[in-house]
Amino acid sequence: MTQRTESDAAQPGGLPRQRRTFSIGELAKMFEVTPRTIRFYEQEGLLAPERRGQTRVYREKDRVRLKLTLRGKRLGFSLAEIREVVMMYDAMPDGNARQLQRLLEILADKRANLERQLEDIRLMHRELDDVESRAREVLSGLGVEPPKH
Amino acid sequence: MTQRTESDAAQPGGLPRQRRTFSIGELAKMFEVTPRTIRFYEQEGLLAPERRGQTRVYREKDRVRLKLTLRGKRLGFSLAEIREVVMMYDAMPDGNARQLQRLLEILADKRANLERQLEDIRLMHRELDDVESRAREVLSGLGVEPPKH
DNA sequence: GCCGAGGTTGACGTTAACGTAAAGTGCTTG
DNA sequence: CAAGCACTTTACGTTAACGTCAACCTCGGC
Numbered sequence: 001m002t003q004r005t006e007s008d009a010a011q012p013g014g015l016p017r018q019r020r021t022f023s024i025g026e027l028a029k030m031f032e033v034t035p036r037t038i039r040f041y042e043q044e045g046l047l048a049p050e051r052r053g054q055t056r057v058y059r060e061k062d063r064v065r066l067k068l069t070l071r072g073k074r075l076g077f078s079l080a081e082i083r084e085v086v087m088m089y090d091a092m093p094d095g096n097a098r099q100l101q102r103l104l105e106i107l108a109d110k111r112a113n114l115e116r117q118l119e120d121i122r123l124m125h126r127e128l129d130d131v132e133s134r135a136r137e138v139l140s141g142l143g144v145e146p147p148k149h
Numbered sequence: 150m151t152q153r154t155e156s157d158a159a160q161p162g163g164l165p166r167q168r169r170t171f172s173i174g175e176l177a178k179m180f181e182v183t184p185r186t187i188r189f190y191e192q193e194g195l196l197a198p199e200r201r202g203q204t205r206v207y208r209e210k211d212r213v214r215l216k217l218t219l220r221g222k223r224l225g226f227s228l229a230e231i232r233e234v235v236m237m238y239d240a241m242p243d244g245n246a247r248q249l250q251r252l253l254e255i256l257a258d259k260r261a262n263l264e265r266q267l268e269d270i271r272l273m274h275r276e277l278d279d280v281e282s283r284a285r286e287v288l289s290g291l292g293v294e295p296p297k298h
Numbered sequence: 299g300c301c302g303a304g305g306t307t308g309a310c311g312t313t314a315a316c317g318t319a320a321a322g323t324g325c326t327t328g
Numbered sequence: 329c330a331a332g333c334a335c336t337t338t339a340c341g342t343t344a345a346c347g348t349c350a351a352c353c354t355c356g357g358c
Contacts, residue, residue, distance in 0.1 A: 023304080025303095025305080034347080037347095054306055054354085055305055056306090072273070075269050092287055103284050104281060104284055107277050111277055114277075116223065117224065124220060124259075125263060138241055138249060139249050139250075142246055172334080172335080173335075174334065185318085188337095203324085204335055204336070228314080
């Protein structure tokens with residue numbers, strides 16, 4: 001319903017970008033999820049924030065990871081799948097050849113998934129067009145003016 | 150892994166198209182799901198096959214519905230959402246104006262969903278490109294030839 | 299000094315979408 | 329006619345992804 005604009009506006013004042021941190025509540029509102037969700041993702045190995053004492057402190061890196069995670073979810077990937085990619089990405093610098101090969105496999109897999117989804121979306125789009133036009137027909141048949149948009 | 154080609158080849162011999170029926174097992178193999186899944190969809194009001202005695206008999210119409218249902222699922226819609234559209238579509242001819250307005254709302258909603266998914270896919274695609282190219286770099290740094298495709 | 303706003307860790311509850319096992323029906327095939 | 333195969337219902341089990349308490353800390357402000 002409400003469109004969030006994921007803005008990344010540069011802070012005036014030239015703060016050293018990397019120093020910005022977030023509380024769990026801030027992140028939660030930012031992405032419209034609950035703190036519980038964020039803690040759960042941590043428990044599942046998708047996030048690993050620092051601690052100031054007992055409380056979690058999130059940095060830019062964590063924010064990005066959360067963003068990617070949620071995007072993956074919207075695309076229907078399971079948390080396990082997302083973790084698989086994210087963790088391997090982090091382990092890349094010292095990853096051995098086998099691991100990297102595996103990573104490439106996974107990526108190809110995801111890519112195929114995306115392709116199929118694109119096709120599905122195109123098809124679904126047509127279906128919706130069809131249903132909608134039929135609905136409009138019936139409506140005007142009833143002498144009701146269908147909404148323009 | 151295996152690409153099914155959802156073929157709808159016209160039967161030679163000019164059979165009256167509408168007469169073709171399917172068993173639950175046939176449909177299951179056709180779409181690579183289990184019979185249990187198909188029965189579950191029926192129980193959830195997404196399918197309503199005829200019965201020859203006790204056994205279910207599916208027609209072309211049912212096959213299409215199952216196809217649409219599975220497509221919707223791949224796009225992350227819940228069975229409830231899918232049912233909402235499918236049932237209203239069927240009720241269209243005698244649907245009153247209110248119902249149809251509601252249907253249009255739902256359709257707009259789904260459409261918005263698809264738009265967001267398209268954007269997500271584009272973004273995700275870039276991420277994958279990025280991760281992959283970095284993985285390939287590291288691999289060749291190790292003196293290993295990364296697979297071309 | 300206490301209060302409210304936010305944070306924390308358990309631990310149990312819930313929902314969706316099936317899986318799985320048991321027990322029975324019905325055809326057709328050797 | 330027995331065996332096998334595909335179908336049926338009933339019912340309980342399972343997994344993912346959180347929701348929902350309860351009970352506790354901790355900090356800034358009045």
